[in-house]
Amino acid sequence: MTNKTLIVAASEFNTQTRSKAFMIGLLMMPVFMIVAMGVQKFTRDATDVKDRTFAVVDRTGALFAPLKAAADEWNAGVKAGGTQTAPLFLPRQESFEQGDDQARAALSDRVKRDELFAFVEIPADALDPATASRVQYYSNHPAYRTLPAWVSNTINREIVNLRFRDAAIDRALVSRLTRRVEMSELGLLQRDTSGAIKAAAPVDKVRTTGIPVGMMMILLFSMMSGAPQLLNSVIEEKMSRISEVLIGSITPFELMMGKLLGSMAVSLLLATVYLVGGTAVARHYGYGDSIHLSDMAWLLVFLILASFIFGAIFITIGAACSDLKDAQGMMTPAMILMMLPWMTWFSILNAPESKVSVGLSLFPTATPFLMLLRIMLPPGPPGWQIGLGLVLTTVTSMAAVYAAGKIFRTGLLMQGKAATFGEMWKWVRAD
């Protein structure tokens, strides 16, 4: 590596880290997380607490009273902490004959006028275990699920209680006899160096999936903030003919490598900031021991490989285009490649050993992100898959840098229309 390459890298790093885009990139991940947490908290705290008054037509004559008692119990519960956390359920008893559609229409009108939120019809034979009838719930708020779910659960619980009572079976005894035995999910027992056995730790979702996904996101956000800036940088130099001056002082390959290294340093800086912040947060919540040095080393290795691949891709697009408008069309395939891990990480989380997961994590542009995720998900992929992923990604990054170097050399001094893929292929094959 020449001194001039490092001078270009330092300049690229300085230019990028002084830009607004860098500050946005730096803040993107924490802001994204804070906003996500904030939205969750807001939606939890800002629950709709408007009263839900609903009419109940109980043709059994036995269910309204327990339903009313259950509602009172619910209402007491939602106000128990001093702050109301959910709507009050206020059942009102109504009655009309089974075939009286006029009465139903009248209740519907009351719902439309917001006098009622819904109305419920309980059929007369609801207590009969052989019944095929259904409880009817009418409302113009189909998206609100809490009330119908509560009504259904409460009515069914009371129906079961009444059926047990009619059959002279002790409900309490049945509950006792049918009580579930809960299961704990644990990791494996470990032996330390002295042979002593360490108890298995309970499975903790934050530890087993939250932190691996967090590490992958750090890599993804670092790359998304760094590599695409190269495209703007190359196009600016092309459009304003700066590249002609630079190529008068330095070879195109040195210039390109300088840009790649500068961009990689930007991504590394972002990843470091995110890692330090993430580790501090993890320690605060007692998960500091879940982030290992080996994980950081893998992150570094994959960041270097991803920087070369995506940096080379964005440099190629910049060199092949003469303005940002041309570049936007060519960016779509590159952005799809970059978003592939984003679109598929959830399926890998559910089945890290599936054929799809293995295949995706061996796809070179996705390997840095998805293999990192798989490595961090216990028990991790077999060594041959990690090795193969590294080899394929390294070969791809070398090929990408080689091709980008050829395209950069020719495209940098070209003006006018954007190069076609065919022309770029010709440049790559040229001596």
Added chain:
Amino acid sequence: MHSAIRLTDVTKRFDGVTAVDRLTLAVPGGSIYGFIGPNGSGKTTTLRMIMHLLLPDEGRIEVLGSADTRAARDRVGYLPEERGLYKKMQVRRLLRYYGRLKGRSIAELDPVIDEWLARLGMAGWGDRKIETLSKGMSQKVQFVAAVVSRPELLILDEPFSGLDPVNAEALKDAVLEVRRHGTTVVFSTHDMATAERMCDRIFMIFKGRKVLDGTLDEIQAEYGFDTVRVRTAAGAAALAGLPAVESVNDYGQQQEVRLTSEPQAFLRQLAARTDVYHFEVTRPSLHDIFVRIARPPQEREGVAAK
């Protein structure tokens, strides 16, 4: 005298079109060498090959004694035809960057930067961003970027184009100052008067081929004393139909006439037609020579017929 640049039978083609055709040229060290020629004649292509931005298809190029033009890069300053600067960068940071890419340290560069900014009336502008500069100021910064590494060879592609007279004068003085320190200067221009006044040697390329190469005296001598400047009572009309007239360049109050015969015989013919106020036998100007070479054939015939 050694040659700062030597081209031998250099040819460059683009998609089958020959842009430069078997060009042979030697630029003496320490000289100011002017490249002239119409648009698209091959000037910029030649300069780009000298800068190793383009590779010749045939022939050999030596720059500062090295056949590998890349090897001399750090000793060559370059101002391209279409200027480019990083808009968001500060002037000093940009000049340091360009200078460091030529192998100079910041400690070496800073005094040179200050000296040049002061010389070009930009002292104290080092912290300004490029985007805040006027076009003239930007061009001066671009010039400083080309000379900040104290190059042995300075290549300037159309350095004076687009400049107002004041800035053009400042840049001309700067070029002469660089030459005084022993730097060889090669520049291309469309301004024949500038080439005549500044250049030790002038080279003209036309349709990829060398058509002129020498000092102004040598070039003019080649074209002889076949030109007279006249001012008469009847103006250009008095020249019509005179057998000695090959072509006329009419400036309104004065006409520049190229002759096919001896000037005194022409004077007698002209005096017989009108009062002659001014009659001067002269060499053709560089502008006239340029036009004679570069004017399309049909236009040349048209002029001759006038």
